[in-house]
Amino acid sequence: MSEQLMTAQEIEKPAPGSGFTGSTDGQDVLLEITDLSKNFGGLQAINDVSLNLRAGIITTLVGPNGAGKTTLFNMITGHISPSEGDVSWQGESVIGQAPWRIARAGIARTFQDLRLFTHMTVEENILTMMESGSWLWQSGGKFRKAKRLDKVNQILERTGLTDKRHTRALDLAYAERKFLSLARIMATDSRLWLLDEPASGLDPNSYNLFLRLLREEVKEGITVCIIEHNLDIVVNISDRIAFLDQGKLLADGEPQAILNDPALAAIYFGER
Amino acid sequence: MTAYILNLLVLISVYAILSTTLNFIIGYAGIFSLAHAVFFGIGGYTAALVAMNVTPEFFVAIPVAMAAAAVTSLLLALPALRVRGEYFVAASLGLQVLAVTLFSEWKSFTGGIGGVIGIPAVEMLGYPIYKPWQFLLMSLICLVIIIGIIRILVHTSFGRSLKAIRDSESAALASGKNVTVIKTLSVVLSSALAAVAGALYAFYMSFINVQSFMLDTSVLVMAMVIIGGTATILGPLLGAALLMLMPSVLTYLSFLPQTEIGSIQQIVYGMAMVLLMIFRPGGIVSSHPGGGK
Numbered sequence: 001m002s003e004q005l006m007t008a009q010e011i012e013k014p015a016p017g018s019g020f021t022g023s024t025d026g027q028d029v030l031l032e033i034t035d036l037s038k039n040f041g042g043l044q045a046i047n048d049v050s051l052n053l054r055a056g057i058i059t060t061l062v063g064p065n066g067a068g069k070t071t072l073f074n075m076i077t078g079h080i081s082p083s084e085g086d087v088s089w090q091g092e093s094v095i096g097q098a099p100w101r102i103a104r105a106g107i108a109r110t111f112q113d114l115r116l117f118t119h120m121t122v123e124e125n126i127l128t129m130m131e132s133g134s135w136l137w138q139s140g141g142k143f144r145k146a147k148r149l150d151k152v153n154q155i156l157e158r159t160g161l162t163d164k165r166h167t168r169a170l171d172l173a174y175a176e177r178k179f180l181s182l183a184r185i186m187a188t189d190s191r192l193w194l195l196d197e198p199a200s201g202l203d204p205n206s207y208n209l210f211l212r213l214l215r216e217e218v219k220e221g222i223t224v225c226i227i228e229h230n231l232d233i234v235v236n237i238s239d240r241i242a243f244l245d246q247g248k249l250l251a252d253g254e255p256q257a258i259l260n261d262p263a264l265a266a267i268y269f270g271e272r
Numbered sequence: 273m274t275a276y277i278l279n280l281l282v283l284i285s286v287y288a289i290l291s292t293t294l295n296f297i298i299g300y301a302g303i304f305s306l307a308h309a310v311f312f313g314i315g316g317y318t319a320a321l322v323a324m325n326v327t328p329e330f331f332v333a334i335p336v337a338m339a340a341a342a343v344t345s346l347l348l349a350l351p352a353l354r355v356r357g358e359y360f361v362a363a364s365l366g367l368q369v370l371a372v373t374l375f376s377e378w379k380s381f382t383g384g385i386g387g388v389i390g391i392p393a394v395e396m397l398g399y400p401i402y403k404p405w406q407f408l409l410m411s412l413i414c415l416v417i418i419i420g421i422i423r424i425l426v427h428t429s430f431g432r433s434l435k436a437i438r439d440s441e442s443a444a445l446a447s448g449k450n451v452t453v454i455k456t457l458s459v460v461l462s463s464a465l466a467a468v469a470g471a472l473y474a475f476y477m478s479f480i481n482v483q484s485f486m487l488d489t490s491v492l493v494m495a496m497v498i499i500g501g502t503a504t505i506l507g508p509l510l511g512a513a514l515l516m517l518m519p520s521v522l523t524y525l526s527f528l529p530q531t532e533i534g535s536i537q538q539i540v541y542g543m544a545m546v547l548l549m550i551f552r553p554g555g556i557v558s559s560h561p562g563g564g565k
Contacts, residue, residue: 077446103448115443117436119503128436131429132448188447 028055030192030223031076031107036085038071038247045071046082047247053192058214058224060234062258063244064268069227070112072244073194077109078102089192104132108190110181112197112227116169122180123165126152129187151187158213159183175206182213193217195226199233211236231268235259243268278404282476284516285411289418289469291496291508296422297462298494299503300431301455302357302438306490307348307364310371311341311463313485315470317375317382320391320480328392328475330401330410337471338464345463349456356441368487375482387481394475401475411472418465419505425461434458435503495541499548501555510557515541 031053038046046068053059061069074080076087078099087094094102103109117125130148156162159179164172169180178198185193199210214237218224228234234241234255241258243251245267251258258264290312297303315337322333352363375382382388393402394410401410425431433454436444445451474480492515500511518540522533529536552558 079442079445098450099442099445100448100450103446109446111443111446115440115446117439117443119439120432120435124432124435128429128432128444129447131432184447 029053030055030090031225032086032088033072033076034086034088036072036075036087037083038068038075038080039083044247046075048085049244049247049249050085051242051249051252053223053225054240055191055223056218056221057239058218058226058237059240059242060238060255061225061227061242061244062229062231062234062268063250064270066246067244068247069244070196071247073109073196073225073227076102076194077107100132103188103190106189106191107194108185108188108192109194110185110196110198114177114181116177116180116184118170119168121166121168122156122161122172122183123152125169125180126155126183126187129184132188155183155186158216159186160209175202178202178206179210182210186213186217191221192223192225195224197227197229199228199237200230207233231259275404278408280516280520282404282408282411284513285408285415286469286473286476287493287496287516288509288512289411289415289472290466290493291500291512292415292418292422292505293462293465293469294493295497295500295502295504295508296425296465297458298497299507300426300438301434301458303353303455303459304357304361304494305364305459305462306361306487306494307368307371308462308466308493309485309487309489310368311345311466312470312473312489312493313371313375313480313482314341314344315467316474316480316485317388317470318467319471320388320474321381323392323394323475324388324390328395328400329398330394330396333394333475334468334471337467341467341470342460342464345460346456349459353452353455353459365487368490372482372486375485382482385482387479387483388474389479391474391478391480393478407472407476411476414468414472418468421465423505430454430457492541495545498555499544501557504555504557507555507557511555 029052033049033051033053036046036049037044049068049072061072063069071080075082076094078094078097078101082095089102089105089107092105094105094107097105117128120128127148130151153162156165159182161176161179161183164176169177172180178201182195182198185195199207202210214224226237228237238255240253241251241255242249243258243264250267251261251264290308294305294308297305318337318340319333322328322336326332348363348367352360376385378384393400395401396410401407426434433444433449436447436449437451437454441451470485473484496511496515497508498511499514500509501507519533519537522528522536522540523530548555
């Protein structure tokens with residue numbers, strides 16, 4: 001594989017209007033954020049944000065440190081309760097619901113610090129994500145078990161972790177940990193993935209593999225929302241960009257329109 | 273001499289049950305409880321009461337003792353497991369202190385400070401068990417069954433959920449795990465199985481009082497788990513054997529002042545814990561000396 005970063009187009013960026021992928025207009029709104037605010041004591045972490053995540057595209061949240069991007073993820077997934085506003089998933093409000101209920105409803109996330117199940121093997125990490133609804137053991141007998149293992153094998157192969165199957169997450173290299181984080185989310189049946197800086201620190205080969213995997217998943221109908229700081233990655237990945245600063249949504253639209261806005265660039269690079 | 277060794281082996285197997293059941297929550301779920309002796313005690317007192325007032329039948333007394341411990345553990349687990357780990361440690365310590373007071377004062381159930389005396393020999397399907405080797409066999413069978421249950425559980429999706437919660441509670445929540453329910457179930461199961469040890473202990477000693485169920489016992493069992501090796505099957509067994517044998521071994525060391533054996537034992541426990549935490553934090557049996565589970 002080339003050591004150079006591939007562009008989104010080289011990695012089969014879908015054509016506008018082709019089914020679930022492409023254009024950001026006219027697609028179903030999967031997640032609707034309305035007038036969302038969050039105060040931490042005197043700090044206004046999120047300030048009256050309204051944003052829609054549309055089906056089958058990659059929306060990227062950008063903004064300087066402290067803009068409220070991760071806080072927004074935490075509120076969508078129920079890890080933090082908002083002070084005001086609503087988050088609606090496929091038409092139903094998820095405010096007040098426990099994070100595990102929101103996860104089972106189809107919203108999966110990764111963490112900036114990965115939060116892998118460090119003392120479990122790679123295979124166990126993936127299997128655990130496929131068992132959210134089970135209590136003592138998985139139902140369905142040998143047939144379902146064989147299907148689960150088949151899915152694990154596929155995920156391992158696609159993420160390049162087959163050789164690390166029985167390695168503890170703790171013992172993986174940095175890039176492998178990043179891919180395990182992605183492999184875990186691939187194991188869920190979620191329709192919406194919230195990825196917190198999934199490509200940061202990846203070498204070019206790993207980055208290209210990551211980009212390809214993401215595009216394949218989006219093509220399969222997965223909706224993705226990414227937090228990312230690296231503008232090269234933002235350009236290569238995004239179908240739509242939402243720009244946050246100091247808890248406010250300043251802009252939301254096509255990547256080029258956002259990235260070419262000198263006022264937003266000044267904020268992003270701290271030149272205001 | 274044979275009776276002495278048999279006595280030691282019975283006590284080791286009873287404490288091995290305790291350490292194995294505590295390891296289930298410490299090693300696999302990351303829940304540190306300082307109240308394990310409470311469920312040991314509830315098992316003992318309940319089995320004694322059933323044996324003295326209803327029937328000494330093993331298959332009646334043990335399930336009732338397990339049920340009593342399970343219900344009591346719910347009182348601790350339901351409120352305490354909604355908060356993070358360190359709060360559970362504090363809550364379990366509170367329960368331990370409270371339970372010792374109750375065990376000392378609730379005379380109709382525990383006999384107060386004097387304890388319960390004259391517990392009849394346990395019967396297994398009508399056959400009385402009173403010889404030490406019979407007790408040893410019975411407690412070893414119980415230990416093997418409990419190890420089997422735990423071994424099966426930790427390899428199911430329930431076990432993976434426990435380990436996931438131990439490693440990252442927030443990630444487990446984000447993967448759809450109902451963390452509170454899973455943690456509560458694990459504490460209830462661990463407590464119910466600890467009650468088996470309490471019942472066996474009560475039947476074996478035919479006398480129990482609060483001295484056996486105090487904070488010292490909870491700390492001793494936790495030390496067995498940590499010294500032996502958390503999240504392993506062999507670790508708690510080895511820890512129980514080592515810490516139960518240590519007082520006997522110390523009495524054979526003639527150069528030690530025999531009147532101070534108790535204090536020396538505490539010093540050895542403490543030093544062993546400190547050295548292990550520095551050099552082998554996963555415990556003696558840990559397959560990952562650097563602290564892996």
